[in-house]
Amino acid sequence: MLKVTAVAPESIGAELGLKPGAELLTINGREIEDFLDWEFLSADEQFLLQVRQPGGEEIEFDIERPEGVPMGVAVEAARIRRCANRCDFCFVDGLPQGLRDTLYIRDDDYRLSFKYGNFATLTNLKPRDVERIVEYRLSPLYVSVHATDPVVRRWLLRNPLAPDILEQLRLFAGHGIAFHTQVVLSPGVNDGAVLERTLKDLYGFGASVLSVSAVPVGLTTFSKHQLVREPTRDECRAAIGQLEEWAARARRERGITWAFGADELYLRAALPLPPAEAYDGFEQVENGVGSVRWLEQRIAEDAATLAPWRGRRIGVLTGRSMAGLMPQVLEPLERITGARFELIPLGNPLFGDSVTCAGLLPGAAFQAALVGRSHLDVALIPGESLNEDQLFMDDLTLQALRSTTPVEVRPSYHFTDALDTPPVR
Ligand code: SF4
Numbered sequence: 001m002l003k004v005t006a007v008a009p010e011s012i013g014a015e016l017g018l019k020p021g022a023e024l025l026t027i028n029g030r031e032i033e034d035f036l037d038w039e040f041l042s043a044d045e046q047f048l049l050q051v052r053q054p055g056g057e058e059i060e061f062d063i064e065r066p067e068g069v070p071m072g073v074a075v076e077a078a079r080i081r082r083c084a085n086r087c088d089f090c091f092v093d094g095l096p097q098g099l100r101d102t103l104y105i106r107d108d109d110y111r112l113s114f115k116y117g118n119f120a121t122l123t124n125l126k127p128r129d130v131e132r133i134v135e136y137r138l139s140p141l142y143v144s145v146h147a148t149d150p151v152v153r154r155w156l157l158r159n160p161l162a163p164d165i166l167e168q169l170r171l172f173a174g175h176g177i178a179f180h181t182q183v184v185l186s187p188g189v190n191d192g193a194v195l196e197r198t199l200k201d202l203y204g205f206g207a208s209v210l211s212v213s214a215v216p217v218g219l220t221t222f223s224k225h226q227l228v229r230e231p232t233r234d235e236c237r238a239a240i241g242q243l244e245e246w247a248a249r250a251r252r253e254r255g256i257t258w259a260f261g262a263d264e265l266y267l268r269a270a271l272p273l274p275p276a277e278a279y280d281g282f283e284q285v286e287n288g289v290g291s292v293r294w295l296e297q298r299i300a301e302d303a304a305t306l307a308p309w310r311g312r313r314i315g316v317l318t319g320r321s322m323a324g325l326m327p328q329v330l331e332p333l334e335r336i337t338g339a340r341f342e343l344i345p346l347g348n349p350l351f352g353d354s355v356t357c358a359g360l361l362p363g364a365a366f367q368a369a370l371v372g373r374s375h376l377d378v379a380l381i382p383g384e385s386l387n388e389d390q391l392f393m394d395d396l397t398l399q400a401l402r403s404t405t406p407v408e409v410r411p412s413y414h415f416t417d418a419l420d421t422p423p424v425r
Contacts, residue, residue, distance in 0.1 A: 001025055001052075002032045003076040011072020016061050018073060021054035034078045036111055040136045042071055083108035084124040086158035088228040089186060094220035096350060100395055114138040117286055119182055121146075123162045130171070139177040140210055143169070146183050147190040148201040156189055166201060173208035180283055181212045185265070187231040191239055199246045199259060207254075211280065212246075213289045214239050215262040221352030230354075236261075236269035247278070256280050262288040264357075267321055288357075292325045295414055299329065302416035303336045310338030312423060315379040315407065317344045317366055321356035322382075333415055342376065344369050350394055359384035363396025367404055374406035377423040383413040 004022040007013040024032045027041035028048050041047065042065070049061045065071070083106035092106050110129060113120040119142045125133075133141070143165070147153045150164045169179060181202055185191055190198070195214070202209045216231050216239075231239070243259045250258035257278050266273050276297050279290035318326060323345030330341045346369055348355040350362040359382060366381050373379065381401075390398040402409050412418035 002034060002038055004073055005076055006074040008070075008072035008074075011070060012063065012065060013071050013073035016049075016051075016063070017053075018051065019054055023052040024073075024075065025050040025052055025058070034111065035075050035115075036078075036132065036136060036138075038073075038075055078109070078111055080105060080107040081109040081111070081124060082106060083121070084159055085121060085162070087156060087184075088158065088224045089184060089217040089219065091218075094223040094351065096220075096222055099393065100391075103393070110138065110141060113142045114140075117142050117180075119144040119287070121157060121162070122165065122168050123157060123159055125163075125168075133172060133177065134175045137176060141172070141177060141179050143179045143181050144184065145181045145198060145202065145212070146186075147194050148198045149194055152190055152194050156184075156186060169205060169208070173205055178208050178210050179205075180210050182284070182287060183212065183214045185214050185216050185231055185235075185239055186228055187217075187235045188229075191231065191235060195239060195242055199242065203246060203250070203258070209258075211256075211258055211260060211283055213260045213262055213284045213287055214243055214265060215288060216265050216268055218264070218355070218357065220355050231268065233269055236265050237271065240265060240269055240271060260284060260289045263291050263325070264288055264321060267324060273325075292322075292329065295329050296332070298414045299333055299336070299416055302414075302420075306337050306416060306419050307422045308338070309377075309419065309422070312337075312339045312377040313342060313375060314339050314419075315342045315344055315370070315373060315376040317346055317361075317369055317379060317381050319356045319358040319361055319382070320345045320347065320353075322358050329415070333419075337419060339377075339419075344373075344379075358382035360393060361385045362394035363392030363398075363401050364394055366392075366401055366409070367396070370405040370407055370409070372406070376407040378418075379405070379407045379409050380412045380415065380418050381409060383411040383417075386411055 002024045004018055004020055006020055007018050024038060026032060030041060032038055046064050049063055052058050092104055095103055108120050108124055110120045110133060112118040121144045145165055146156050148166050153165060154160050154162045183198060202212050216236060217228060219230055240261045243261050246259040247257045250256055257280050263273060273292055276293040279293060282290050282294045285291055285294045323343060326343050334341055346361055346365045347353040348361060349365055351360055370379055385392055386398055408424050410418040
């Protein structure tokens, strides 16, 4: 059973008289468990839908749905599948106490992997899940491989029952499913020869493995430092060397880069980022792979949409890792807009200063940094630091931040989304 949360006017759902709170029970006699069932089973041109209306009345609709016409029905969010692992580098273990409950949930959900590109380990799949992945052909999936050696992988995941990832990928690939994969690089565990084997095994899948990225482990003050450490500059360089060798081979043999290092890996290695063309259309940009090159490209593409900012002053607040790469992004923006940008790199008072990524900055860090900055016309903060309820990691709201700062605050993902309208004052 799946609850309806909203119905678009003049849609098929509205014509049927569906209301928020109605329960979608079955399609063609098959139980509707979640949004996947709803999306896939209701995609047919004709089907029987059994519904329980909010008043308790059960109705069966015989629906004809012309191709491409949406049902116009929004459904409740899926109950997140919990993770079966206990990785030493888990972000949840690196959280301080006292944050909102939802942040402590370890999610590992193949449905969200398909729908939103969240990485999943596939270690918690039940036979029914395997059937659904195959039946609905959920492709591409985003898979945390980490290591193809099953012993190393079980060690990394702290899960002695983790199935062999190669067997899983083989089964799904046999049904036409493709994967974007990632390796979270834990030095001394899955780098070096283990990484080489992982890259070789994944390359052996041919077109089924669309890409592989390596992301260095990121730890906070609260992480299990006695069990895991961040890679050194030389370890990052060695991993990049391996990735670039596979990338060169993939470009020669397949015409794609295929193997990528996250921007963070290049930063820690103190090596220049690859050019934009090397990122194969930025398929893993949400994973921090090619973010800077993507930003530069986005700015160039959106240049014509920017408001006139000549003579204005714009503050750019970000984490320390991105701050190192910001000058090369802000320089063209200055040229295009005529504004003056002031880069304000922030430490992280919530997780400790070793955490340098922008998305984990708490509201209090922005609040403190903007004290006395009334000379700015606008302050841009990273959009990733807010959740969909406009809450920062420390539960401060965007509204509360705005009400306590002397400057207009705009969340932004790629600058041009926040610079298309002139400042209020
Ligand atoms: S797979 Fe590992 S890192 Fe991801 S949520 Fe589970 S324990 Fe945490």
